[in-house]
Amino acid sequence: MDDLSDPSAVAVFNHLNSSLVLSREISAKNIFSAFDPLVSSSNNVNPEFIGQRHYNAILETKYILQKYKEIEDVMLILGFDELDDESKTIVKKLYNYKNSSHKISIW
The missing domain is CATH 1.10.1140.10 (Bovine Mitochondrial F1-atpase; Atp Synthase Beta Chain; Chain D, domain 3)
Structure with a gap:
């Protein structure tokens, strides 16, 4: 899933305790693993x-x-x-x- 506002993504995220979001912007800076802590979350x-x-x-x-x-x-x-x-x-x-x-x- 590339688009976090996609209805299917929103529906899935509602059932998860945590979500780890990978970022193309961060990976373009050669930072790996390219997860975005500002968008990722955990209950x-x-x-x-x-x-x-x-x-x-x-x-x-x-x-x-x-x-x-x-x-x-x-x-x-x-x-x-x-x-x-x-x-x-x-x-x-x-x-x-x-x-x-x-x-x-x-x-």
Whole structure:
């Protein structure tokens, strides 16, 4: 299924506990596996099931990814130095994450 708004996709998603959405946009950047955490979901992502600490980490990660997505084009056009302080912090966090070994969390 390529179109998430397709009626058959919507009908199937209503019966799933989780959905992992792969992104052509992410794979075009040579990031694999190319799943999109902003569109993917799980009913098990709630504090009662995974604990408050992990739930908060997921919310913060999604917030950072969403904000980065919003400022990415501005940064490419104007440059990093023209971003506000919050945007610079988000870019630095994402850069550090992408360049880490993923064995430890630096959030």
